[in-house]
Amino acid sequence: MADISSSRLSRRSLAVSESATLAVAARMKQLQAEGIDIVSFSTGEPDFPTPDVIKRAAIAAIENNFTRYTQSEGIPELRKAAARKFETENGIPTDPAQVLISVGGKHSIFNALMSIVDEGDEVILPAPFWTSYPELVRLAGGTPVVIRTGPEKRYKITAGQLRAAITNRTRAIIINSPSNPTGVMYSREELEEFAAVIAEAGIFVISDELYEKIVYDNNRHFSIGSVPSLADLAITVNGVSKAFSMTGWRIGYMRGPKDVIAAAARMQSQVTSNPASISQMAALSALTQITSEVDIMVSSFEKRRNLIVELLHDTPRITFPRPDGAFYLFVDVSDYFSDRTPNSAALAKHLLEEHHIATVPGSAFGDDNAIRLSYACSERDIIEGVKRLNRGFGELG
Numbered sequence: 001m002a003d004i005s006s007s008r009l010s011r012r013s014l015a016v017s018e019s020a021t022l023a024v025a026a027r028m029k030q031l032q033a034e035g036i037d038i039v040s041f042s043t044g045e046p047d048f049p050t051p052d053v054i055k056r057a058a059i060a061a062i063e064n065n066f067t068r069y070t071q072s073e074g075i076p077e078l079r080k081a082a083a084r085k086f087e088t089e090n091g092i093p094t095d096p097a098q099v100l101i102s103v104g105g106k107h108s109i110f111n112a113l114m115s116i117v118d119e120g121d122e123v124i125l126p127a128p129f130w131t132s133y134p135e136l137v138r139l140a141g142g143t144p145v146v147i148r149t150g151p152e153k154r155y156k157i158t159a160g161q162l163r164a165a166i167t168n169r170t171r172a173i174i175i176n177s178p179s180n181p182t183g184v185m186y187s188r189e190e191l192e193e194f195a196a197v198i199a200e201a202g203i204f205v206i207s208d209e210l211y212e213k214i215v216y217d218n219n220r221h222f223s224i225g226s227v228p229s230l231a232d233l234a235i236t237v238n239g240v241s242k243a244f245s246m247t248g249w250r251i252g253y254m255r256g257p258k259d260v261i262a263a264a265a266r267m268q269s270q271v272t273s274n275p276a277s278i279s280q281m282a283a284l285s286a287l288t289q290i291t292s293e294v295d296i297m298v299s300s301f302e303k304r305r306n307l308i309v310e311l312l313h314d315t316p317r318i319t320f321p322r323p324d325g326a327f328y329l330f331v332d333v334s335d336y337f338s339d340r341t342p343n344s345a346a347l348a349k350h351l352l353e354e355h356h357i358a359t360v361p362g363s364a365f366g367d368d369n370a371i372r373l374s375y376a377c378s379e380r381d382i383i384e385g386v387k388r389l390n391r392g393f394g395e396l397g
């Protein structure tokens, strides 16, 4: 961190680190520009095009001149569609006034934190966590409080661990199921146990459900916000990025208690105004017109999950939980640590520089024993990438 006392930059800006995943992408692009063939297990987005129906809705929005400012909290049709989605798919009774449309799920989480966290408040983060959570908590003035987990428990916390982490400064916990980076999902029973602890403590829960639709093995996603005792404490965040292959369109949305949503909407009205009008029309089409495209994408991801898990089955000295959803594998590689590769960043660097396979070090997700592999790539790349990984591990003996 820079020397704050002599800096002309704000403490807030200096406390935030650059996205580690973007740093890997930058080095990968450099190597590619030198003509090196890199296999990427580092992407955080679906590799499918946005479905045609959605594209047509956006084109129609442009042609109909739907190109001006909208209500800053989002157009009423989209808030209504999101409210209906929360009710029918997630079992959370929702008035459209309890929905805020924002510029991506990341922005929704930022808005939620900015609305409930004061300077010095604590926000509980089970690790490994999505890389942006601690930075967003710090931006809001809060202090991240990390609960550690390990591969032996499938990287899941227990209700007992949650209870033990709560202090009188705790404002919220962020739960992400299915998880980026582990792909692991909490069961309904586990979430109901968390809900009892959360309701008793009277803290907020921010439930990040971006990967809700990408689940395998006939698993069913459960929203903790549907537990009645959390009606006034749960903030449920979702978005179109992962579910509909729309990462570039930048639409996220959240459902929460009316006062939280009103506070977040007030801030959003001063900071960004409305999310892009055209993207809102595209998101409306996604929430109201799309089904089969999602199923096709998910079954393709499931095939790839099966392939990468099978290919890595015989790789010695690594452990990882079989993912329930999302498109990541979180692999404990600590048995390969040595003087040459003492941590996850050094190991990921070795794999990228010497074996031309891009991964993301677990340190970016609060767990330095692992690396994250994304299988949002072709089956050919999965096969070639695993060969390179095995070569890279083999060389470390």
Ligand code: PLP
Pocket (backbone or CB within 6 Å): 044, 103, 104, 105, 106, 107, 130, 176, 179, 180, 208, 210, 238, 239, 240, 241, 247, 251, 252
């Ligand atoms: N939450 C998780 C767990 C994610 O992995 C991501 C994106 O990688 C997001 C939220 C934010 O997605 P977006 O801002 O594109 O909606």
